[in-house]
Amino acid sequence: MLEQLQTARSAHFYRRRRRLTKKAVQELFVELRHEALNPGQTFFRIERAQRADARYSAICFAYDRPVPFLANETVDRVHGFLLLVERRETVAVFKAGLDVTNAFKRTFLEPLGRSRVERAIARHDAVFEKLSLRNMTTSPFALRSKVLEARDLQNAIATSSATRFIPQGYRVRREDGSYSATPSTGRITVRADRASCVEAVDWASQIVDLLDDEAAEASPFIRTFARSIELSQLPADIRPTYFAVDTMGLAEAIFEADDTARLVRETEAGWEQLSKTEAEEIIADLDRTYDVAIDRTNIQLEYQGAAAGVLRFSKSRIALKQLDIPATAVFVERTDHAVGTDPDRVPLARYLDAEDLFTVLFSDLALAYVNGSLFRDEAMVGGGAEFLRHLRPRDELAVATDEKGAFVHGQAAFDADSVFGIVADGLAAEDILICDDLGDEWADFIGVSTLTSPAIVSFYHAKHGTRSLSASAFHEAVGQGIKNLGRLSLSGEAMAAKYASWDDVYRKDGAETAIRRFIRGGTRNQIEQAITNTVGAPDVVRRVFIVTSSLSHADVAEGFARAADGQSVRPHFVQLYWILMGFFSACAEIGAIGYVICQP
Structure with a gap:
């Protein structure tokens, strides 16, 4: 029967962890049949046959698999095969419907290396x-x-x-x-x-x-x-600083992947599958960033100051040994077994570890451990020069005292020492400036330069805070900035409602001010016509600014200088770097330019 096998030239290649024996292959094949539901006659089975300087082992048999779209116990009769090829220190795995067991993989196989x-x-x-x-x-x-x-x-x-x-x-x-x-x-x-x-x-x-x-x-x-x-090349003085679960990867495995997993829990009535809503709630709860603290030899995860898990480093990988997740009694099963029958069912935290569904950041800003491998961002070489080009210092932000200022009936302008006032009074230099704060806002201010060549569309997100390198002040601004990147075109059906909302005065804290939403550029009709004539041009430059009094260009430059000099930097600085680089990168993806305007 083996001569009838026809397979795609597609295999998973592994580095052999230890020498394979005929007994190990035999035990694997026995375990595969033991795990299968109602296994049938073996169509072919061969163990470590020789071909040139390679050895190969193969097995094929039929078994029952639950029908995923029927709620009863209906099953399909399917056939699966597994072919292992050993050559030197490498093992190739061809498969369809069968796979090596987790125990076999842990004992004999390890990642090949990118x-x-x-x-x-x-x-x-x-x-x-x-x-x-x-x-x-x-x-x-x-x-x-x-x-x-x-x-x-x-x-x-x-x-x-x-x-x-x-x-x-x-x-x-x-x-x-x-x-x-x-x-x-x-x-x-x-x-x-x-x-x-x-x-x-x-x-x-x-x-x-x-x-x-x-x-x-x-x-x-x-x-x-x-x-x-290689993780083994990580310098001894570099330490992990942040940990995050790859929630998108987890969601894909549960909802979208061909070899789908499912979340289950044990109840008094037995094992039951979590509904889509329940699974999404679990994933949402995991979508957070954990701090990493070194406690002697232990690498502890912390969330909001409380212990939340443990990491362990080896020469080849980072292991998630413990994670105190919101739903500790949730397990992961394969969907080719009926609910509650998967012999390889594992707790969710162990599944995240086995599938490398997490990211670790380090005190070296250029490093990130993603999906089981350590990567270096070469853009960091040179002391963060690329990053600093996105920061624009402005002296007036050093004396800002509030984000929007106070409001009274009839006032004609934002307070001069507020970030809003600083933007409106000259920091935004476009000939058209609109205040889009409150309601369904796309930005705090929208500026359009119609007199320049090329024309420029700018979104300004204004924030105030105490001067620091904390990343927390940027979460909201970055989120708002990225969420509204698609609005930079200033076109579409939504614009009619926008113009109508801007044709009014600014109201805040119960006060109806005399501050016009159309801050400059003419009447509504004039501005509407100018924007319509401008934004459709093929060479329009689109920019997004985060304007903040909480960040100093000098502090950031000092942080990069310390990193370039091999000195340690604070964990908050690492997170700040990654959040803002994500913002700059997101802008670049749609052809815009991201900036942060800050204190000198």
């Missing part, structure tokens, strides 16, 4: 046709992932913000074929006819040769993105 996959597949002569990217930031407001596709991506995209993105997967065109790879999982695929068992073994051996070629060079294009480095 750099090996990169050298093997994303070689110097590769032409990139598709890229799946993940943002390094932990900000919940920033674009977290994106997929790019073109005949030749290197010539089709700008790489100005590439260093902040991690290649999660790619498809490349080479002289020897079209390859796809997912470095985090070690999955490699080649577009070709389906292969017999021996052809699959030979193909896996060829891929192992590529993986073992240490002289191969990765493509210069892929090197423009965030670079993977």
